[in-house]
Amino acid sequence: MPSGLGLYWKTTLILFLPIFLGALIYRIQTPLEIVMRSRRSPSEVASSLLASQGLHLQSLDVIQSLWAGYGQICRITAAPAAIPNSSGATSRSASTRSSNVSTPQETHSYIFKLITPPPTKANDEGHTRKILSYQVEQYFYSHLAPQLPGSIPVAKCVASINEHHPNGTSTTAMILTDLRQQFPVEGEKRDVLSMGQALAAIDWLSSFHGFWWPRVKDMDRRKLVKPPLEEVKHDGEDAVQKTVWLNGGYTYLATRRKEYASLASDYDAEWNAPLTDWEYDEFSISDLVAHVLAPKQRGWSPIEGYVTLLHGDVKSENLFTSTSGEEVVFYDFQYTGLGLGVCDLAKLFTCSVPLSMLVEDEGVPRELSMQFGEKKLLERYWTKLQEVSGKEYDWDIFVSHWETALVDWLRFQASWGFWGNTEWLEARVRSILKNEWWKNAVIGNATMGGIAEEEMDIVALIEGDQKAS
Numbered sequence: 001m002p003s004g005l006g007l008y009w010k011t012t013l014i015l016f017l018p019i020f021l022g023a024l025i026y027r028i029q030t031p032l033e034i035v036m037r038s039r040r041s042p043s044e045v046a047s048s049l050l051a052s053q054g055l056h057l058q059s060l061d062v063i064q065s066l067w068a069g070y071g072q073i074c075r076i077t078a079a080p081a082a083i084p085n086s087s088g089a090t091s092r093s094a095s096t097r098s099s100n101v102s103t104p105q106e107t108h109s110y111i112f113k114l115i116t117p118p119p120t121k122a123n124d125e126g127h128t129r130k131i132l133s134y135q136v137e138q139y140f141y142s143h144l145a146p147q148l149p150g151s152i153p154v155a156k157c158v159a160s161i162n163e164h165h166p167n168g169t170s171t172t173a174m175i176l177t178d179l180r181q182q183f184p185v186e187g188e189k190r191d192v193l194s195m196g197q198a199l200a201a202i203d204w205l206s207s208f209h210g211f212w213w214p215r216v217k218d219m220d221r222r223k224l225v226k227p228p229l230e231e232v233k234h235d236g237e238d239a240v241q242k243t244v245w246l247n248g249g250y251t252y253l254a255t256r257r258k259e260y261a262s263l264a265s266d267y268d269a270e271w272n273a274p275l276t277d278w279e280y281d282e283f284s285i286s287d288l289v290a291h292v293l294a295p296k297q298r299g300w301s302p303i304e305g306y307v308t309l310l311h312g313d314v315k316s317e318n319l320f321t322s323t324s325g326e327e328v329v330f331y332d333f334q335y336t337g338l339g340l341g342v343c344d345l346a347k348l349f350t351c352s353v354p355l356s357m358l359v360e361d362e363g364v365p366r367e368l369s370m371q372f373g374e375k376k377l378l379e380r381y382w383t384k385l386q387e388v389s390g391k392e393y394d395w396d397i398f399v400s401h402w403e404t405a406l407v408d409w410l411r412f413q414a415s416w417g418f419w420g421n422t423e424w425l426e427a428r429v430r431s432i433l434k435n436e437w438w439k440n441a442v443i444g445n446a447t448m449g450g451i452a453e454e455e456m457d458i459v460a461l462i463e464g465d466q467k468a469s
Contacts, residue, residue, distance in 0.1 A: 040171070042060060042062070042072055042074055042112065042114050043057065043060055045114055045161070045171065045173050046060055046074070046076055046112050046114075046173075046175065048161075049112075049158075049159040049160070049161065049173060049175050050076075050078050050081075050159070050175065051081065052159050053158055053159050054080060054081050055078040055079065055080060055081060056078060056079055056080070056081040056082075057076060057077075057078055058076075058077045058078055058079055058107060059076065059077045060074050060075075060076045060112065061074060061075050061076075062074050063075055063111075066115065067130060068117075068127075068130075070115055070116065070117040070130065070134075071113070071114045071115040071116050071117070071172075072113075072114050073111065073112070073113050073114075074111070074112040074113075074114070075109060075110070075111060075112070075178065076109070076110050076111075076112045076175070077107050077108065077109055077110075078107065078108060078110060079106065079107045079108070108178075109178040109180075109181065110158060110175050110176060110177060110178055111155070111175070111176045111177070111178050111179075112173070112174070112175050112176075113173065113174045113176065114171075114172075114173045115134045115170075115171070115172040115173065116169065116170075116171050116172075117130070117131055117134075117169070117170065118169060119167070119168030119169055123229070125228050125229055125255065125258075128228040128229065128231070128232050129228040129250065129255065131170075132225055132228060132231060132242075132245075133250075133334035133335055134172050134334060135162065135172065135225075135242065136225060136242075136243075136244050136245055136333070136334060136335070136336060136337070137174075137332070137333045137334040137336070138160055138162060138172055138174055139242070139243050139244060140244060140333040140336050141154075141155065141156075141157040141160070141174060141176065141333065142157050142160055142174075143243070144244070144309075144336075145157065145333075147215075148208075148211065149211070151207060152204065152207045152208050152211060153179075153182075153183075153327075153329040154329065154330070154331070154333075155176040155177050155178075155179050155329075155331055156176065156177045157174055157175070157176055158175040158176065158177065159174075159175045160172075160173060160174040160175070161173050179320050179329050179331060180320060182322070182329075183320035183321055183322055183327065183328070183329050184320070184322075184323060185320060185321045185322065185323060185325065186320055187315075187316035187317050187318065187319045187320065187321065187352075188316060188317060189316070189317040191316045191317070191352070192316070192352060192353070192354050192355075193316055193352050193353065193354070194325050194354075195354060195357060196324070196325040196326055197321050197325045197328060198348075198352065198353045198354060198357060198377075199377075199380070200321065200325065200326055200327055200328040201314075201319060201328050201330075201348060201352070202345075202348070202377060202380055202381050203380075203384060204319075204328050204329070204330060205311065205314065205330075205341065205344055205345065205348070205381065206341075206380075206381045206382075206384035206385045206388065207384065207388050208309070208311065208330075209308045209309070209310075209341035209344070209385055209388075209389075210308075210384065210385045210386070210387070210388025210389040211388055211389070212308045212309035213306075213307075213308040213341075213385070213389040213391055214389055214390065214391060215309075216307055216308055216309055216338060219243065219244075219338075220243075221246070221297045221298065222297070223241060223242055223243045224242070224243060224244060224245065224246035224297065224337070224338065225242050225243070225244065225245045225246060225337070226246055226297070227246075227247070227254045227255050228255060229255075244309070244336050244337045244338070245312070245335060245336065245337025245338070246295055246297055246337060246338060247294050247295055247337055247338065247339060248309070248310030248311075248312040248335060248336055248337030248338055248339040248343070249310060249312045249313070249335050249337070249339060249343060249344075250312065250313065250335045251408075251409070251412040251416075252290060252293070252294065252408070253286060253287070253290035253408070253411065254290065254294065256412060256415065256416070259412075259415035259416050260276070260286065260411070260415050262415060263275065263276060263411075263414055263415035264276040264284075269414070271410070271411075271414040274429075274430075274433055275410075275411050275414060279439075279443070280443045280446075280447070283446070283451060285407065285433065285439070285442070286407075286408075286411045287446075287451065288442050288443055288446040288451065289404055289407050289408045289411070289442060289446075290408060290411075291446045291449060291451040292404060292442055292445045292446050292449070293339065293340060293343065293404060293405065293408055295307050295337075295338040295339060296449075299449075299450070300448070300449060300450075301449060302445035302446075302448065302449055303340055303401070306340055306393065306397075306401065307338050307339065307340065308338070308339070308340070308341050308389075309336060309337070309338065310335075310336060310337060310338070310339040310340075310341065310343060310344050311330055311333065311335075311336055311344050312333070312334070312335030312336045312337060312339075312344070313332055313334065313335045313347075314330070314344045314345075314347050314348045314351075314352075315347060315348070315351050315352055316351070316352040318330055318331055318332040319331070340401050340405060341381075341385065342398070342401050342402040342404075342405040343405045343408070343409075345378075345381060345402070345405070346402075346405040346406050346408070346409040347409060349374070349377070349421070350409060350413075350420040350421050350422070350424070350425045351419065351420035351421075352420070353377070353421070355421050355424060356373075357373050357377060358371060358373050358374045358377070358421065358424055359371050359373060359374075359424060360372070360373065364423040364424050364427050365427060366427060366430060367427055367430045367431045367434070368424065368427035368428050368430075368431055369428075369431050370399070370428075378398075378399075378402060382395065382398055400438060400441055403428075403432045403435075403438055404438075404442060406425065406428055406429055406432060407429050407432055407433070409425070410425055410426065410429045413425070
């Protein structure tokens, strides 16, 4: 009997052990396998999108990988899909005829952007910012870019998808027209533009900002994307489709508290005291400036009458230029949202405009007021901005906004890392911070805008996230 039982259990073990092990392995691998199954290959996604426009994928080449391996940017070529008609020739599909995209009669080049990130994490601000930014960019190309006139060139969206999977992952993809066809010169990473390119970039920005200035008032503020951690916290509460960022750009203080705290604790840093010491009540000049520059979802704002749509990440590597350099086109609209146009200019002047266009001498003094070159560039932007928008912008108010944007941009660089015309930027901000009229105006606007109440809300949000993590 014992030997019979032993044989029975041995037989059972031999028969069922592989099943038990397989189930265990399946249990361990299932999440990864589900993710992989939900991710179609770039060729599959591109082919599907092209087919919806009556096009057939011919080739796909990866240009670059996205941040943290979240996807790829590819250059693809496509041609009309062969659809026999009664005459035996080929014709366009009905979906193509009804779209605003004209099907090429020969092979054309497109840019394919595929985003397949891991699930959003509630307390990971950087990860959440990127996820939201891709959705913002897709909304811009699908809904806002078609409204722009031909004088403000941007890529056209041929087709796009935004799929959310049960396992928390998503697939966002766009096929865009290839800007290199008309603008073959690529801006280099952290490079200085030529004088002609810099002027063309300023003209593009003034036109873009001017076009949207009178139109942003019609945007539904409830649909604008809030700062990442706040957006995730309230995700699902509003059934409305999200559009662009409430606050354009990715450097504003509400999303850079960790970097700011690091600067505030670095007592050896030059900008520790000027930017983080209490200036009014318990608020630093950085707090006051950030509050003035931040567009509001509701309530009064000191900048409301001047808010437009920002590009959000203005730099040389996000533009192409014509062969002559007299025309530019910007791309990468992941951080487009509301704000003052001068916030885009602050980054452009610091990171991509030749220093010689801002100051006459190569040696920049420790403190620097506005020089002739800087003023000339600002006047060029300011004049065209008013012409395109049909709105007035008092020069003194414009300059005050500009200098406020410079202080805010320096706060980000001082806490994150310097690059570009940093000597010029630091010299300008040293001069600005000594201007009592400017400082009093910032304090007055911030207090009228209710900075104390808003700051309490921000602190509560941060503390809640820290406890959750």
